[in-house]
Amino acid sequence: MSEWIPCPACGSESGPEASACVVCGYRLDDPKRDPGPGKCARCGSALGEAFEFCQICGLGVHSRLPRPQTESLRLVPPRPRGKAKKTPTVPPPPSPEVVGFSPGLRPGSSAEDGASAASAASAGAAPGAPLSREWSPPVAPLPALVSVAPGVVGASPMPRRAPGANKLRLVVVQRDGSEGEVIPLGDTPLFIGRWQGDLRFPADEFLGPSHARVDPQAKGVLVADLGTRNGVFVRISRPEPVFPGDLFLLGHQLLRLENIPEAGREGAPTADGVRGFGTPLQPAWGRLVLLGPGGVEAESHYLRHPQVVFGRELGDIVFPADPFVSWQHAQITMEASGPDTPVSVTLTDLRSANGTYLRARGDVILDPGDMFRVGDQIFRVRMH
DSSP states (O other): OOOOOTTTTTTOBBBBBOOOOOOOOOOOOTTOOOOSBBOOOOOBBBBBOOBBOEEEEEOBBSSSOOOOOOGGOOHHHHOOSSSSOHHHHOOOOSSSSSSBBBBBBBTTSSSGGSSHHHHHTTSOTTTTOOOOSSOOOSSSSSOOOOOOOOOOOOOOOSSOOOTTOOOEEEEOOTTTTTEEEEEESSOOOEEEEHHHHHHHHTTOOOOOSOOOEEEEEEESSEEEEESSOEEEEESSOOOOEEEETEEEETTTEEEEEEEOOGGGGGOOOOOOOOOOOOOOOOSSSSEEEEEEEEGGGEEEEOSSEEEEESSSSSSSSTTTTTTTSSSOEEEEEOOOOSTTOOOOOOOOOOOOOSOOEEEEEOOOEEOOOEEEEEETEEEEEEEO
């Protein structure tokens, strides 16, 4: 077996021949463990009784043991039962700077191990230059656009809040897609952060000291970013309009939508009318930048067709090494009904297993069942 596959318990890459996960210690070669149908070790989808491969991502059923039940895991060694003298613990001081968002980077791994990362929406722009929220005209005479998803490692939640008459809950989504900690919401805002707030995750280096505020509403919650570097990402459930500067997350791949830079436009002919020689290309209407750790621009993709599909195996832009990207994951679509009408661009999830997350541009209202991500933590809104 030569394919690297994530650990069924925590999703960490341990190598094709590893006998135990290097992060959580889960045994990968225990012959006494009953495999059962279980879930796919790659994408977490339920496996059929008679199938030899996952119907969602195509992974062979026997390539790794199925995912174990969440309640059977013990990622953190238990404390000794002896009566130990209690000593006060003082949390470390807030970090002066939060590192750039890297969805693939887990606590205990290096920055080089992260699959991708992102910066703030204005990363990569010239100092002091405002970020345009409109499409700049492409080479062809197209009109311009006018502005109109596991587990928790190192979580340190505070005691549950008194729910009162409020039936809203926040559920922590584990790395295998199962539900973990349930946090009742009271009648006052709940704060999420690395060092401060009601719900703390000190091991998550992508969270700000105080990152987000969750305000209970009549039939949902309002989630507000507290001015952090990495913001709040919301899992989309319908086609969403996107604009230059927007960031969205597919699996571990973080992409930023941009206008065409000057270097991507055709240069003017010389004084004697000679046009520069080059490969015939359809004019691009936008650009996508794949962001690496700390906001580094890893790759650029010029969008030349009205519809661009993303996936792990099928699509115009593929990420074959990311097991959290579905075989056909999402698409971005540009529509222009005429030369004098605005261009509209929408992002659509193609019923992927792990969803597509769009960075919120401001405060966002979420209904029960909606999901959002802050740093490396994913939450689902529920109402009982």
